[in-house]
Amino acid sequence: MIERALLLDVDGVLVTPPELFGTRLLRAYPQAAGEFFGGPFLEASQGRADLRAVLPPYLERFGHAGTLEAFLAEWFGSENHPNLPMLDAVRELRALGWPTYLATNQEHHRVRYLLEDMQLAALTDGEFSSASVGVRKPDPVYFGEVARRLKLPPRQIVFWDDAPANVNAAAEAGWQAHLFTDTAHFRTVMNLPPTSP
Incomplete structure (x- = not known):
């Protein structure tokens, strides 16, 4: 013990990191990012939802044309x-x-x-x-x-x-x-x- x-x-x-990825998203896409971080992400951060399940509907609104994996790699990598x-x-x-x-x-x-x-x-x-x-x-x-x-x-x-x-x-x-x-x-x-x- x-x-x-x-x-x-x-x-x-x-x-x-010089800047959190979420801060960057909120500056570039205030409406979509505000909605995401104030709702689905809050649920995921309390273990009530899976980020990989709630993030895809927002990718296009975040200006991302690539895959979910690429977006997460950019997100997590930018904060490494x-x-x-x-x-x-x-x-x-x-x-x-x-x-x-x-x-x-x-x-x-x-x-x-x-x-x-x-x-x-x-x-x-x-x-x-x-x-x-x-x-x-x-x-x-x-x-x-x-x-x-x-x-x-x-x-x-x-x-x-x-x-x-x-x-x-x-x-x-x-x-x-x-x-x-x-x-x-x-x-x-x-x-x-x-x-x-």
């Missing part, structure tokens, strides 16, 4: 920008005995891409994606369910996220919640030595 756990958000923490200094810090913490988990609002297919293609499975002990938990951050139910699955008192969970709403909700749930700004601050709070400039 574990005695503590480190939970990390993905986008903006472990993965730092690992935050390498953070990944190094995670390796150090795991070597010090910190069980580490992903705590992210994601649907199942991107979770698989993160774990397998981006090899985050080798750096973590598991994932608590919104699709796996069935609810998205910052819903209080998310934090309660994750603590239940970890079999840990809330104060034994250390959580980092770049979204203040998620950090506040985690803190209200009793977690040790921190707003991620940069790796140097993360290392300081987690008692890791600073890296060489």
